[in-house]
Amino acid sequence: MSHRHLRLMAVILGMLVVWGVVLPRLATTRTVRERTLWLEQHQIDPAAMYYTELPLMDRILAKERSFP
Numbered sequence: 067m068s069h070r071h072l073r074l075m076a077v078i079l080g081m082l083v084v085w086g087v088v089l090p091r092l093a094t095t096r097t098v099r100e101r102t103l104w105l106e107q108h109q110i111d112p113a114a115m116y117y118t119e120l121p122l123m124d125r126i127l128a129k130e131r132s133f134p
Contacts, residue, residue, distance in 0.1 A: 104130070 092098060104127065105112050115123070 101127070 102112075
C-alpha cells in the first residue's frame with residue numbers, strides 16, 4: 067500500500083471514530099441534553115439556526131435562566 071493510501075485510511079478511520087464514538091458520547095452530556103430540551107420546549111429547530119446566531123444563544127439561555 068502506498069503512503070497516500072495509508073494517509074487516506076487514517077483520515078477515514080479518524081472520521082469514523084469522531085462520528086461513531088466521540089459525537090454520540092458528547093450528545094449524552096448534561097449540557098447538550100439541557101440545551102436540546104430547552105430548544106424543544108421553545109419549539110426551536112436547531113437545524114434552522116445560523117452559525118452567526120450561536121454566540122447570541124448563550125446570552126438568551128442566561129437570560130432565560132435568570133427569570134424565576
